[in-house]
Amino acid sequence: xxxxxxxxxxxxxxxxxxxxxxxxxxxxxxxxxxxxxxxxxxxxxxxxxxxxxxxxxxxxxxxxxxxxxxxxxxxxxxxxxxxxxxxxxxxxxxxxxxxxxxxxxxxxxxxxxxxxxxxxxxxxxxxxxxxxxxxxxxxxxxxxxxxxxxxxxxxxxxxxxxxxxxxxxxxxxxxxxxxxxxxxxxxxxxxxxxxxxxxxxxxxxxxxxxxxxxxxxxxxxxxxxxxxxxxxxxxxxxxxxxxxxxxxxxxxxxxxxxxxxxxxxxxxxxxxxxxxxxxxxxxxxxxxxxxxxxxxxxxxxxxxxxxxxxxxxxxxxxxxxxxxxxxxxxxxxxxxxxxxxxxxxxxxxxxxxxxxxxxxxxxxxxxxxxxxxxxxxxxxxxxxxxxxxxxxxxxxxxxxxxxxxxxxxxxxxxxxxxxxxxxxxxxxxxxxxx
Numbered sequence: 001x002x003x004x005x006x007x008x009x010x011x012x013x014x015x016x017x018x019x020x021x022x023x024x025x026x027x028x029x030x031x032x033x034x035x036x037x038x039x040x041x042x043x044x045x046x047x048x049x050x051x052x053x054x055x056x057x058x059x060x061x062x063x064x065x066x067x068x069x070x071x072x073x074x075x076x077x078x079x080x081x082x083x084x085x086x087x088x089x090x091x092x093x094x095x096x097x098x099x100x101x102x103x104x105x106x107x108x109x110x111x112x113x114x115x116x117x118x119x120x121x122x123x124x125x126x127x128x129x130x131x132x133x134x135x136x137x138x139x140x141x142x143x144x145x146x147x148x149x150x151x152x153x154x155x156x157x158x159x160x161x162x163x164x165x166x167x168x169x170x171x172x173x174x175x176x177x178x179x180x181x182x183x184x185x186x187x188x189x190x191x192x193x194x195x196x197x198x199x200x201x202x203x204x205x206x207x208x209x210x211x212x213x214x215x216x217x218x219x220x221x222x223x224x225x226x227x228x229x230x231x232x233x234x235x236x237x238x239x240x241x242x243x244x245x246x247x248x249x250x251x252x253x254x255x256x257x258x259x260x261x262x263x264x265x266x267x268x269x270x271x272x273x274x275x276x277x278x279x280x281x282x283x284x285x286x287x288x289x290x291x292x293x294x295x296x297x298x299x300x301x302x303x304x305x306x307x308x309x310x311x312x313x314x315x316x317x318x319x320x321x322x323x324x325x326x327x328x329x330x331x332x333x334x335x336x337x338x339x340x341x342x343x344x345x346x347x348x349x350x351x352x353x354x355x356x357x358x359x360x361x362x363x364x365x366x367x368x369x370x371x372x373x374x375x376x377x378x379x380x381x382x383x384x385x386x387x388x389x390x391x392x393x394x395x396x397x398x399x400x401x402x403x404x405x406x407x408x409x410x411x412x413x414x415x416x417x418x419x420x421x422x423x424x425x426x427x428x429x430x431x432x433x434x
Contacts, residue, residue, distance in 0.1 A: 035248065036295035039391070041423040043398045044299055045111035045151050046353050047340045048258070052119040053131040053154075058138055061149055065108030067343035069101065071309065075316045076347075085317045086324050086348070092355055100350045103400050108346055110399070111151040111337075114139070116170050117158070117193050118263075125166070132170045136177025143185045153189035155227075159200040168207060175222070179215050190224040191258065196232045198245040205251050223253045225301075229260030231267050234285050244292040254298045257289045258339075261303030277303050277326055277338075286335060302330040304339035309348075320348045327352035336395060350399075357396030364389050365410035368421070372413065390421035 051060055076082035082100075083093035114135045116128065123131075135154060142148035154174050157167030171190070178184050192204050208222045226246055228234065236242040247254050264285055265275035276282065282303070289300050305326055309319035323345055330338055331352065340349050368389040369375075390413075396402035397415065404415055411418075 037297050038295060039299075039423060040297050041419060043150065044336055044395065046336065046399050047109075047338050047349050048111040048113055048151075048301065049109050049149075049340050050113050050115045050119050050155065053114050053116045053128070053135055054120065054123075056114045056135055056138065058141065061109045061112065061142070061147065064343040064346065065104045068104045068108060068346035071316070071344045072101065072104075072347050075309075075313045075320075082347075082351070085320055086351055086355075087321075088351070088355060089359065092358060095358060096351055096354045099354050099400060100347055103350050103354075104346060107150075107400070109149045111189065112149045113152075113189070113191055114154045116167075117155050119155075122163075125169075128166065128170055129173055132173040133177050136174045137181065139185070140178055140181035143187070144182060148185070148187065151187040151189045152185070153187075153191065155191035155193055158192065158194035159203050160194065160196075171207070172211070175211055176215075184217070184221065188222070189255065190222065191227055192224050193227040193260070194229050194263065195226050195246060196230045196242075198242065198249040201226060201246045201249040201254070205249070205253055208253065220252060223255040224250075225256040225258050226250070226254055227258045227260050228285065228289055229263035229267070231264070234288050241288055241292055243289055247292060247296050247298050250298075254296075256299045256301055256337075257293055258301040259286050259289065259303045261339075262306065264303075275306075277305065278329060286333070290334065299337065300335055301337035301339070302335040304341050305345075306341065308342045309344035310342075316344070319344075324348040324352045328356060331356045353399055354401040357392070357399070357401035360392070361396065361402055361406070362410065364392050365407055368393070368413070369411045372411070372421075386421050387423075390418045394418050394422055 049064065057063075072082065076085055079093045079097035082088070082097050083090070088096060116132065120128075120131075132154070139148065139152050142152065154170070156171045156174075157163040159167065175184070178188070192201070195201060204224060208224070209219070211217070212219055212221055226243075228243060233242050233246070236245070243257065247257075259277070259282065261277050261282060262275050265279060265281060268281050270279060270281055286300065286302065293300050305323055307319045307322055309316040309323070327338060327349060330336075338349070340346060368386060371386045371389070393402065393407055393411070394415075397404060397407065397418075407418070408414065413421075
């Protein structure tokens with residue numbers, strides 16, 4: 001056949017075959033869309049800070065930032081000393097240090113949870129009632145004044161029988177207080193702890209449905225995080241993954257799965273000296289959580305370290321190195337969020353996050369640019385990789401590690417462009433770049 005001649009095309013199947021197969025798979029298509037809608041393409045905070053309900057105050061966020069800055073001034077007063085503590089590469093020392101300080105000055109906390117569970121403990125009902133109402137007032141005022149963290153909410157007591165009624169009442173008081181003020185803020189986040197059975201998630205869904213009806217809110221307006229702190233939340237008695245059932249039981253309301261380092265470790269009998277987020281038991285639990293959540297739009301958060309950066313400088317440096325290392329380890333495993341339990345954890349949280357995104361920025365941005373422009377290179381990337389690359393850049397932008405101007409300089413893309421690659425339509429990921 002000569003060059004340019006039209007190729008003869010022949011088929012053997014009747015057109016009705018494709019139509020019949022499509023019809024037979026229509027329920028599967030609908031199930032995929034319902035169960036696996038993909039990432040919500042919204043900002044994910046890099047951490048969650050827990051503050052007991054009786055300690056939370058109007059100046060908590062600013063106070064944490066100030067305490068973190070004071071720790072830097074005392075124990076690592078300049079970029080060189082901070083880099084030396086953490087082992088940062090020379091070219092990262094100045095930009096990471098400057099961005100950490102700017103973050104602590106302008107947005108020290110990305111996600112704050114007023115804690116009415118372990119961090120608060122059992123109190124007289126009247127005292128917890130008042131604390132819950134006060135939390136609602138302070139959160140509402142913070143959003144009104146522009147001093148709120150991007151995300152704020154409460155961790156209630158769990159759905160187990162001894163504390164169930166107390167947890168429900170605290171949640172009711174808090175949500176009602178928000179409604180009586182300026183309504184529910186966009187950054188509202190609720191955490192349901194110590195979930196063991198999917199039925200407890202179902203109960204939370206029903207509770208929120210009733211609140212929405214009572215306050216004439218749009219159905220599904222209120223979501224919540226599921227805290228994974230027990231072995232039963234990972235593996236059910238029949239050997240299946242309980243956490244996967246929990247996600248489905250949430251009926252689209254679950255926003256995150258949060259790993260509880262110490263409760264989960266204790267549940268498995270891990271001794272106190274070895275309870276840490278890098279223990280093999282922790283890795284197993286989070287791997288199950290990650291697989292169960294993949295594609296569902298539910299995000300996974302790592303837990304915390306209980307080693308506090310307090311005391312003499314050498315002791316602070318040791319704790320900082322530990323926290324920095326654990327955070328970097330989590331990021332490499334795609335756990336982009338964790339818990340911070342003390343103001344002095346903030347410098348190393350942001351140092352680890354900023355270093356992670358800045359040291360890989362140029363390579364990721366250039367690789368995405370080659371994919372977009374079809375200019376090749378030494379790696380043949382797929383749409384799925386473009387999704388990962390753009391997601392990486394967006395997370396770096398959201399937390400302040402990167403600026404849109406420097407991303408645009410390398411990629412030639414706007415934020416809207418990046419969002420398009422990060423959240424492609426279903427089916428796009430099966431088509432390779434040409």
